Amino acid sequence: MPVSLTDKLVVAISSRALFDFEEENRVFEAGDLRAYEALQRERLKVPARPGVAFPLIRKLLALNTDAHRVEVVILSRSDPISGLRAFSSCREHQLEIQRGVFTRGRPPYGYLKPLNASLFLSANQDDVRGALDAGFPAARVFPESATMAGRNAHEIRIAFDGDAVLFSDEAEVIFQRDGLETFISHERDNRELPLAPGPLRPLLDALYRLQKLADRNAQMRIRTALVTARSAPAHERAIRTLMAWDIEIDEAMFLGGLDKGPFLREFEPDFFFDDQIRHCESARTVTATGHVANGVANVANSAAHAS
Template identity: 80%
Template sequence: MAFTLEDKLVVAISSRALFDFEEENRVYEEGDLRAYEALQRSRLDVPAKPGVAFPLIRKLLALNAGARRVEVVILSRSDPISGLRAFSSAREHGLAIERGVFTRGRAPFGYLQPLNASLFLSANRDDVRDALAAGFPAARVLPESARMASKYPHEIRIAFDGDAVLFSDEAERVFQRNGLQAFVGHEIDNRNLPLADGPLKPLLEALHRLQNLADAAAPMRIRTALVTARSAPAHERAIRTLMAWNIEIDEAMFLGGLEKGAFLREFEPDFFFDDQIRHCESARDVTATGHVVSGIVNAS
């Protein structure tokens, strides 16, 4: 019977999001592909240091103890020979990563469909935007994000913004067009109408399935949080939407415009997702952060 990814949480990740390839990337962005490839070849036997998303990936792979439920695939613009370094670095760091796609400069997001990806993490803004436009859950990792030394080695903690991340940007569009009072009135009037799916709903669904499969002896637990600028009474529609999806989250923070960084510092997530770059810039001082380049605030 052929191996299938249908029942797995599949994370596709660029080599630069997984490992610290910032020096190599600077050579790549200078436009000299041959120089970049030569640099990577000269370092084939030098394991790369962990990158921004490395701690999250390590914890997700730990969920495979007992049953293989998570698959991580390297999806990279690098050439196949440079891919040798990504695989050898993964092996050196004890990451059980067996699959990869290397496109030598070509946009890689088209391979997300056959991979059945629940998430695509990349440091390339254009690749992330294209993936989101094609309907795939994706986020641009901020390479300069803090690497949080988690107090929770046996728990995966992931925090999500709401509008334009878990939910559609329907309500955000009302806010941007007509202001806060119109937004609150719109959400009160529609409190019993679930919001449409946002780009990262499939990831939350996959995490929720894994939470339900875990038993008391599982080596790794999952804890999720909603961290949103909504406040009462607009909070109700967000919670009712999650109820309609039959998805439970562990913590919800309705901050009403308060800075998110301090609350993320308390929750200590392994990763945080937000659509607004100002919130990402606040969060990146605290933890690994992904910019979900979608919705009305990213339209330009």
């Protein structure tokens, strides 16, 4: 029988998101691939320090105590020899990661499909945008983010924004185009009509399946939160959408435009996902953060940057 990952939560992660390769990355971004590869070869026996997503990955792998439920795959633009350092660093830090794809500068996200990945974490903005455009769940990590490492050692906590992350950006389009009053009226009138799925819906699905299994495993549990700028009465459509998906979340914060950072500080997530840079900038001072470059807000930002 061939090996299959279809029944696993599969997280694909770049080596730079998993480990602190910022010094090496500066050489890579300078455009001298040979110098980068030479530096990695010189350091093959030097274990890399944990990166921004390391605490989350370590906790997810802890769900495999009594069964193989989570698969983590290194998916990297690095060359295969540099991949030796990534794997040796995994061994040094006792991370049970056995699979990896190294593309030596070529965009790697095409391999997300055969991996059946529920999430791709990378520090490379182009790779994340390419993955999202191709329909894969992805987020750009901020390597300089704070982390909640060491907190809630027996619980995985993940927080999500709603529109353009868990849900489609259809409501956000109305807000951006017609303003708050029209948005509220539209969401109230359509409160029983579920929102279309957003790019990270597959991750939430996989986490919820794991959550029900992990509740039987006292060593590691999962807790999720929705942290959104929505407020009443627009909150109802979000909750009813989750009900239609038959997914339960543990906490919901309807903040009506309040800064999300202080609320995340109280929730203490291992990771937070948002589609808007301003929320990510606030969140990354608190915890590990991923920018989901999806939806109308990011189309506007891309156009402004291009001009």
